[in-house]
Amino acid sequence: MAAELGLPVRAAQRRGIRWRFTTLYAGLFLASAVVLLTVVGLVAGGSHQAAPVPGAGAGTLPSAARERIASLEHQLAEAHSRQVEQLLLGSAVGLAVTGLLSVGLGWFAAGRVLRPLRAMTAATRRISADSLHERLAVPGPHDELRGLGDTIDELLERLEQAFAAQRRFVADASHELRTPLATMRASVDVALAKPGPVPEQTRTVARRVRAELDQVDRLLDGFLMLARAQHGVPLPGTEPVCLDALVAAALAERAAAASGKQLRVDTGRAADGSGAWVGGDRTLLRRMVDNLVDNAIGHNRPGGWIRVATGVEDTDVCLVVENGGPLLTEDQVAQLTRPFRRLGAERTGGGGGAGAGLGLSIVAAVAEAHGGTLALRARAEGGLRAAVTLSRAAEAGAAP
Known part of the structure; x- marks a missing residue:
């Protein structure tokens, strides 16, 4: 989907993680709010009971008094019903408003939580084989994120040492091998230049050895050039x-x-x-x-x-x-x-x-x-x- 929209894969993944955190925060908040409002509604709906009438039994009261009491009880029930309806309506409106706010707050909170990870990702992406000396150096308390950053820094240090050792070996080995190669080449030339007839078989072997020495010399030149190009320092004489x-x-x-x-x-x-x-x-x-x-x-x-x-x-x-x-x-x-x-x-x-x-x-x-x-x-x-x-x-x- 991200490719169809032309979005970078990393950006789409990052948005996906942030949306998942936002959904989690908003969902937990809304679930808590629904439970709270349900409890309040149940308590409010079952709290109304008709108050007992003091004095003699209902049969001794005049009919006018009984009608008056019934009317008052009916009015009280209607008032209580309206209060419950208003409470539920207000709760629904409040739930909708707080739901929208929870999404915004969840998005903001998720961004704050993922900010160190984004910084670590950007810093790690900048570091290449030519800049292994750089480190993340994550600030803050010694928590899980700091531990992850320190672990990546240790890995970068080991990689830097491995790359440096490889380049030093290539350069040093190439330099050290030049001397024996030059000695062997000179020995072949001297053997061919001696006075007197030289057997054709000896000349053939000498030419073959000389050709192989030239091939090894070109290989060493390639080693030196490759090591120099990959050295990771500013180019001299630009x-x-x-x-x-x-x-x-x-x-x-x-x-x-x-x-x-x-x-x-x-x-x-x-x-x-x-x-x-x-x-x-x-x-x-x-x-x-x-x-x-x-x-x-x-x-x-x-x-x-x-x-x-x-x-x-x-x-x-x-x-x-x-x-x-x-x-x-x-x-x-x-x-x-x-x-x-x-x-x-x-x-x-x-x-x-x-x-x-x-x-x-x-x-x-x-x-x-x-x-x-x-x-x-x-x-x-x-x-x-x-x-x-x-x-x-x-x-x-x-x-x-």
């Missing part, structure tokens, strides 16, 4: 960067790879010619564009196509990279931004040049670090459409 220039540089560097697969490359720019300028870290943004282009080339079919376009709309800049290829399901596409998630040999190529499954994860992390988003969608004809949306910056600077 400056205006032209996405059009980054796209041109990425396509120029990969022209040989695209020609080797006989790919047709189409490009497009903003209609007004002003350029797609964004504010951020130039190194991270360049890696984001490079990964999108690499993904489009590497996960394509020979003789396929690539389309790279930038656009500007109001305060946003959009970079769209599309490529042909095999059909993908939406479930498969939803997993592509997870680290090391690859969809088999048909997407990775199955060769030694296959990626490590970090490309789109890095793209998503870089976009999020710049306050943007990455949207992936499987094309009906086959292939993938990747759209990055970032905030627009004033045109400045020079192309990289």
